[in-house]
Amino acid sequence: MLFSDLKLAPAILRALETEGYTTPTPIQGEAIPVLLEGRDLMGCAQTGTGKTAAFCLPLLHHLAATAGKQHGKAPKALVLAPTRELAQQIADSLSAYGRHTGLYHTVVYGGVNQRPQVAKLRQGVDILVATPGRLLDLHQQGVVNLGEVRHLVLDEADRMLDMGFLPDIRRILKLMPTQRQTLLFSATISKEIKALAETLLQNPVEITVAPQVQTTKLIQQSLYFVDKEQKRDLLKHLLETEGIARALVFVKTKYGADRVAKALTANGVPAQAIHGDKSQGARQQALNQFKAHRTRVLVATDVAARGIDVDDLTHVFNFDLPMEPETYVHRIGRTGRAGASGVAISFCDADERNLLRAVQKQIDQEVPLVTDHPYALNLSPVTLVQTFESSKGKNGFSRKPKSSSYGRKPYGPKPGGNGSYGGPRKRYARSDA
Numbered sequence: 422m423l424f425s426d427l428k429l430a431p432a433i434l435r436a437l438e439t440e441g442y443t444t445p446t447p448i449q450g451e452a453i454p455v456l457l458e459g460r461d462l463m464g465c466a467q468t469g470t471g472k473t474a475a476f477c478l479p480l481l482h483h484l485a486a487t488a489g490k491q492h493g494k495a496p497k498a499l500v501l502a503p504t505r506e507l508a509q510q511i512a513d514s515l516s517a518y519g520r521h522t523g524l525y526h527t528v529v530y531g532g533v534n535q536r537p538q539v540a541k542l543r544q545g546v547d548i549l550v551a552t553p554g555r556l557l558d559l560h561q562q563g564v565v566n567l568g569e570v571r572h573l574v575l576d577e578a579d580r581m582l583d584m585g586f587l588p589d590i591r592r593i594l595k596l597m598p599t600q601r602q603t604l605l606f607s608a609t610i611s612k613e614i615k616a617l618a619e620t621l622l623q624n625p626v627e628i629t630v631a632p633q634v635q636t637t638k639l640i641q642q643s644l645y646f647v648d649k650e651q652k653r654d655l656l657k658h659l660l661e662t663e664g665i666a667r668a669l670v671f672v673k674t675k676y677g678a679d680r681v682a683k684a685l686t687a688n689g690v691p692a693q694a695i696h697g698d699k700s701q702g703a704r705q706q707a708l709n710q711f712k713a714h715r716t717r718v719l720v721a722t723d724v725a726a727r728g729i730d731v732d733d734l735t736h737v738f739n740f741d742l743p744m745e746p747e748t749y750v751h752r753i754g755r756t757g758r759a760g761a762s763g764v765a766i767s768f769c770d771a772d773e774r775n776l777l778r779a780v781q782k783q784i785d786q787e788v789p790l791v792t793d794h795p796y797a798l799n800l801s802p803v804t805l806v807q808t809f810e811s812s813k814g815k816n817g818f819s820r821k822p823k824s825s826s827y828g829r830k831p832y833g834p835k836p837g838g839n840g841s842y843g844g845p846r847k848r849y850a851r852s853d854a
Contacts, residue, residue, distance in 0.1 A: 644788040653685075
């Protein structure tokens, strides 16, 4: 199948040809015909599968077909995203694919001065890309009208729920017509996502392009046991000895991201941190420098990394193992994209063994262990075996991990409650991370 077989508008096909795109990815090939028919859709697609184009192209097609019949300056399509970076990435895709359509779009998110965003909205837009918090702020100020929205997209719905955006989403839904086409994309289809879909979608088509818990065979995974205080030394060692030109490093906390980036830079490895406490300008500058190969290492928290789309990224490091095992798949999916190979390296200290068990249960395999390195953690052979074998039951990885060595369940925000990252979840809804 080619894009030319999908009956998209000639202006869109012309833009795709300019971008060098000829063959749709699986999610694009399955979703685009359904969306061109005007059907609601719930799509399960992991990072790097091309889902942004899967919904952008039909949106542009529908709006381009009715461009001469539209009246007023209010947006006709709304795309909601959980983070600034992802919102900007979607807006960039709309610019590329819609360059010949004559349609207008803009993006609004928190953490920056709203005046330029307000000015563009008042000029009139066809497609609005937004984070929920800033969108509600602008609506309350009377700047944006959602009464003419005919197409709604919720991208990364699972992350929006994790970040506590559900109340904001429900408020936004009340501001737009009930007769609309609604698209929901998520990397995982949990019970919460199913429940949300039932309230949003009408007779939707469900598309899943890949198993939710499998990691791509193109990604070479490896695991290093290391003392917590020697992780930075091991990271520097691997960057120097493995000839790694560019790497994305995932850490647990904002403070940890700053600490790792400063330590690498002090040791001659250009690195920058990206997280929710950074201004949008600083985050965008760090990302641009990383994409342009002026920064060798980008250190990021999970929330800030949503929406980071970097071509030919070869290495991803799990400096800290994720609190949620599903996140491991999302992290390493930043490499090995579009058929390319990639490398995912994970560090595990003594206090993270329960998180490792959860990851291995999630992906249904053991991550190959590397013991020949200068910072190997001095664990007994029995302890090493227990770390892996305790994940297994009679049918493989079926046992539920026990609580962590701190004497409580693996830390992190609890649903609907306070967590270790700064209080009630609702605080995230206004930070737009």
